[in-house]
Amino acid sequence: MKLTNKRQFTSIWLMLVLLLSFSTSASAVLTIQITKGVEGAQPIAVVPFATEKLTTQLPYDLVAIINNDLARSGRFSPMPAKDIKTIGSPHDGGTVRFGDWRLVNMDYLLVGRVRQTGAINYEVQFQLFDVFKGEQLTGVSYPFVASDTRRMAHRISDIVYQKLTGQRGAFDTSIAYVTALTDVKNKRQFHLNIADSDGFNEQTILNSPKPLMSPSWSPDGQQLAYVSFEANRPQIFVQRVFSANGERQRVTDFSGLNGAPVWSPDGKYLAMTLSKSGNPEIYLYELATKQLTQVTKHPSIDTEPAWSPDGEQLVFTSDRGGKAQLYTIRLARNKPASRPRRLTFEGDYNARAAFSPDGKLLAMVHGNQGRFQIAVLDLANNALQVLTDSRLDESPSFAPNGSMIIYATNRNNRGVLAAVSVDGRVHQRLEVQQGDVREPAWSPLSQ
Amino acid sequence: MNHKLLLAAILLPTVMLTGCETLGGQDGGDVVVEDRGTPADGGQVVDGATDGATTSGAQAGTDFQGNPLDNPQSILSTRVIYFEFDSAAIRNEDRAAIQAHAEYLSQHSSASIVLEGHTDERGSREYNIALGEQRAKAVRQLLLFQGAVASQLQTVSYGEESPAAVGHDESAWQQNRRVEITYKTR
Numbered sequence: 200m201k202l203t204n205k206r207q208f209t210s211i212w213l214m215l216v217l218l219l220s221f222s223t224s225a226s227a228v229l230t231i232q233i234t235k236g237v238e239g240a241q242p243i244a245v246v247p248f249a250t251e252k253l254t255t256q257l258p259y260d261l262v263a264i265i266n267n268d269l270a271r272s273g274r275f276s277p278m279p280a281k282d283i284k285t286i287g288s289p290h291d292g293g294t295v296r297f298g299d300w301r302l303v304n305m306d307y308l309l310v311g312r313v314r315q316t317g318a319i320n321y322e323v324q325f326q327l328f329d330v331f332k333g334e335q336l337t338g339v340s341y342p343f344v345a346s347d348t349r350r351m352a353h354r355i356s357d358i359v360y361q362k363l364t365g366q367r368g369a370f371d372t373s374i375a376y377v378t379a380l381t382d383v384k385n386k387r388q389f390h391l392n393i394a395d396s397d398g399f400n401e402q403t404i405l406n407s408p409k410p411l412m413s414p415s416w417s418p419d420g421q422q423l424a425y426v427s428f429e430a431n432r433p434q435i436f437v438q439r440v441f442s443a444n445g446e447r448q449r450v451t452d453f454s455g456l457n458g459a460p461v462w463s464p465d466g467k468y469l470a471m472t473l474s475k476s477g478n479p480e481i482y483l484y485e486l487a488t489k490q491l492t493q494v495t496k497h498p499s500i501d502t503e504p505a506w507s508p509d510g511e512q513l514v515f516t517s518d519r520g521g522k523a524q525l526y527t528i529r530l531a532r533n534k535p536a537s538r539p540r541r542l543t544f545e546g547d548y549n550a551r552a553a554f555s556p557d558g559k560l561l562a563m564v565h566g567n568q569g570r571f572q573i574a575v576l577d578l579a580n581n582a583l584q585v586l587t588d589s590r591l592d593e594s595p596s597f598a599p600n601g602s603m604i605i606y607a608t609n610r611n612n613r614g615v616l617a618a619v620s621v622d623g624r625v626h627q628r629l630e631v632q633q634g635d636v637r638e639p640a641w642s643p644l645s646q
Numbered sequence: 647m648n649h650k651l652l653l654a655a656i657l658l659p660t661v662m663l664t665g666c667e668t669l670g671g672q673d674g675g676d677v678v679v680e681d682r683g684t685p686a687d688g689g690q691v692v693d694g695a696t697d698g699a700t701t702s703g704a705q706a707g708t709d710f711q712g713n714p715l716d717n718p719q720s721i722l723s724t725r726v727i728y729f730e731f732d733s734a735a736i737r738n739e740d741r742a743a744i745q746a747h748a749e750y751l752s753q754h755s756s757a758s759i760v761l762e763g764h765t766d767e768r769g770s771r772e773y774n775i776a777l778g779e780q781r782a783k784a785v786r787q788l789l790l791f792q793g794a795v796a797s798q799l800q801t802v803s804y805g806e807e808s809p810a811a812v813g814h815d816e817s818a819w820q821q822n823r824r825v826e827i828t829y830k831t832r
Contacts (some may be wrong), residue, residue, distance in 0.1 A: 410807035412771060432802050433775070456779055456803065459772040472772065477783075479776040500776040516773050522732070523773055548732075551770035564770045571768055591814065593770050609814055638771065 229374075229398035229616075229636070231271060235626035240276040241363065243269060244283050244305045248323070249290035249312040257348050261313065261323065264352035265359070267397060268370045272360065272602070273625030278305060292326055297333040305330050309359060319345045327359055336362050349399060369600040372396045373642040375414040375423055375440075376607075376616060380634035391425060393440060396598075396641075398629060404438065404445060413638060415461045415469075420643040424450070424460035424469055433457045435471060437486075450484065459503050463510055468533060470494070470504035470513055481515055483533055494528060494535045505552040505561075514542065514561060516550040523550045525563060525576075543576065545583050551594060555601045560621065562595035562604050573606045575621060586623040594637065597621075599644045605629070607637040714750065715832060721746045726810075727785055729823040731766065734780035736788060744785060747827060748792030754832060755795075761785050762826040763803040764810070766819035771805055778803030785825045800830075 247262050262280075269275035286303060289295040290312045300308055311325030324340040337358060343351040350371055357368030373393050380388045391405035391414060405411060409428035416423060417437075424437045435457045438447035451457045455474030462469060469484045473491075481494040481504045495501040499519035506513060514527045520541065529537035543549035548566025555562070558578075565574035565583070570590040576583050591609040598605065598618075603625070605618040610628070614635030618627040630636070710717040717723065724743035727736065736744065751757050763778030782801035789799060811821040 410804065412775075412807065428804070428807070455801075456775060458775050472776065474776070474779060479779065500773065500780065502776045503770060503772045516770065518732075523769065548769060550773045566769060591767065612814060 229394050229401055229629055229631050231398045231627055231629045234617075234628050235273075235624070240274055241306050242276050242278065242304060243307040243309065243359075243363075244278040244286075244300060245269070245309045246283055246288055246290070246311075247280060248310075248325070249288075251312060251314040253313070253315050255315065255318075255345070257313065257321065258345060259348045259352070261311075261348065261352045261355070264349060264397070265309070265356050268353060268356035268368075269359065271397065271627065273620060273627075274360075274364060278303075292328070292335055292338075295328060297328070297330055300330045307336075307359075307363060309355075311355075316342065321345065321348075323351060323355070325355060327362055349395060353395070353397070366602060367600040367644065369598045369602065369641075369644065370396055371645050372599060373420070373440075374605065374616075375416065375640045375642065376636055377411050377414065377638045378631055378634045378636045379410075379614070391423070393423075393642075404440060413459055414640045416640055416642050417462050418464055418466045418643055420645065423640075424462065426458050426460065435460045435469070437469075450486075455479075456502075461504055461506055463506055463533070464508055465510060470506055472502040472504070481513065485533075492534055494530075495539065497539075503551050505554055507554050508556060508558040514552040514554070515539075516552070523548050523566075525549050525552050525561070542578075543583070546574075549574075553595050553597055553604075555597050555621070556599055557601055560601075562597060562606075564593050564595070573604060573619065575604070584623065586619045586621075587617070589617075592617075594639060596639050596641045598641050603627075605639040605641055607639060713832060715829060722750060725827045727781075727825045727827070728820065729781055729825075731768070731819070731823065732777065734777065734784045736784055741788070744788050745792050748789045748794045751789065751795075751798050752793030755798075757832050758798045758800070758830045760828045760830055761799060761801045762808075762828065763801065763805075764808060764822055764824050764826070765806050766822045767806045767809065767814065768819070771807070775803050775805035775807075778805045781823075781825050785827070 245262050245265050266277040269277050286299050287296060289310050291310060295308065295310065308328040308330050309325060311323060313321055313323045316322050320342065322340060322342050326338040327336045328334065329336055339358065341351065353371035356370040360368035374396055375391065375393045378390045378392060382388055386408060389407050389409065389411040390403045391411050392401055392403050394401040407427060407429045409431065412426040414423050414425045421440060422437055423440055424435060426433050427436055433456060434449055435451040436447050436449050438445060450469065453473050453475040456472055456479050459472040460469045467486060469486065471482055471484055472479050473482050478498055479500050479502050480496060481501050483492045483494060494513060497519050499517055501515055501517045503516040504513045512527050512529050514525055516523050517526050524541055525543040526539040526541050528535055528539045546565050546567035549563050551564045553562045561576040561578060563574055563576065565572050565585060571592055572585050572587045572589060573592045573595050574583050574585045589608045593607050595604045595606045601621065603618045603620050605616060608615060608617050614637045616629040616636055616639050618629065710719060714720045715722050721743050727740045727744065761782040763782030765774040765778050779801065782803055786799050786801055790796060809822045810824065811818040
């Protein structure tokens with residue numbers, strides 16, 4: 200496994216009005232806490248890794264990051280380090296005494312060691328055990344560089360999570376979001392940020408005095424499409440996230456709306472909303488040829504397309520029935536191939552759909568009696584489940600492993616992010632230290 | 647109040663041309679106030695527009711010298727049109743103000759405006775951008791119908807991204823569901 204070192208950035212000014220800035224700041228500007236966990240989270244002990252021949256200490260403690268990841272998922276209950284010390288400090292299978300761990304009801308045990316192999320090069324080796332069976336579940340060794348310490352820890356968490364839940368981990372991922380700040384001169388500032396899935400490494404990739412909206416990740420996780428009002432009208436841009444100079448291109452600048460861009464699963468198209476015809480309609484924009492195909496044609500609002508993971512249908516918001524509801528239209532060779540069919544019937548407002556990665560669930564903003572909450576529709580049986588209990592929720596986005604939905608909400612009159620497991624049992628809150636945060640978009644899994 | 651506004655609408659051209667004797671001050675004030683507070687974005691509204699509501703009638707008799715757009719007593723000082731939740735329908739009480747702007751635009755062919763559509767924060771953001779555009783277009787449509795020409799009118803929607811009032815209750819929301827009329831040229 201090769202870990203690319205893509206988090207080294209330098210600051211650069213691109214335009215006079217608009218600055219795209221990068222920084223290597225690793226402070227937890229976005230903090231995440233579990234507000235409701237699962238009953239019976241699985242007990243696991245992650246023993247502090249042995250360090251050998253370390254002439255330079257690692258910038259972060261691998262085990263602390265792993266413990267934080269596992270606890271944050273709501274599925275695990277890691278044993279506190281001070282309790283672990285009283286039982287033992289094994290670093291490989293040969294020194295584990297399973298009986299000691301059974302006595303304290305630990306289900307799983309992760310042990311390991313780190314050694315330095317060069318000036319900035321390290322190697323981590325770890326083993327995961329089922330304590331009751333006394334069996335090794337996995338044992339892996341990885342090289343990494345110091346600047347990738349956090350990513351390395353997230354990859355270990357991903358492996359543990361997958362071994363113990365059967366589902367891929369999504370710790371080694373990023374979240375894009377928009378923050379709105381009011382500066383000392385009472386001017387609004389909008390930032391498009393990305394951060395690691397645990398809130399660290401927050402980086403601003405775009406800064407504008409005018410609204411920024413609707414970030415959407417390309418399927419390879421390398422680009423973001425978004426809407427910027429920097430020209431006092433909405434335009435769609437595509438920007439390379441990890442390029443040092445913030446390379447970007449303007450994709451559309453039609454008269455009227457240019458909004459709601461989302462990538463096709465094959466990365467070749469953006470579905471988007473344009474009102475150049477005089478009315479908001481959904482179009483497909485082919486990135487290579489810049490050709491547009493109109494998908495909807497109706498004198499109502501049609502917007503917020505969501506592409507099914509198989510690329511064969513678009514779900515969108517329309518008020519053609521009088522109120523905003525979700526509709527689906529089939530595509531064949533990226534052309535509309537059916538009449539739109541209404542999907543939602545409960546509540547008086549259903550909008551901004553997002554497909555789960557397996558295509559089986561649809562998350563949405565569900566409005567009922569003046570409250571706007573996140574709900575999921577099971578497409579197999581049309582059962583709608585409301586997952587949240589607030590009143591101003593919006594912008595649901597699935598984790599790429601389908602386990603959680605991140606969304607924007609309001610708390611104490613501030614815009615904050617929150618996440619809920621798809622079964623509604625685990626709740627997390629993500630807060631920035633200042634300003635309002637909104638429109639989260641969870642990145643795809645790392646390639 | 648509705649019948650008064652209708653009357654104002656009918657009499658408006660006269661009012662504007664002659665400098666109003668009795669109607670301008672009070673009716674203009676009524677239209678602006680609407681118990682909706684002053685939109686926070688003061689740049690869009692002529693200063694003194696709300697003062698017009700409390701000024702005594704004695705002031706109204708004074709002829710206003712200069713461009714009627716600068717007359718705080720004129721119905722043209724109404725530069726914000728408000729809407730119901732999830733609706734782009736223009737309310738009857740706002741028709742007189744829109745008609746006044748249409749008249750002004752038709753009489754001043756070099757004048758041009760931007761219609762900026764906005765929504766409250768509820769629901770999803772891109773849907774609100776579309777709703778804000780429909781509001782701006784509804785005002786545009788009425789202006790065209792009443793004599794403005796397309797080249798004078800520009801629309802843009804900011805959806806819920808640029809609220810006039812912060813806050814998360816109906817008192818803020820009703821100030822945010824709006825179309826702002828801004829004169830670029832006169």
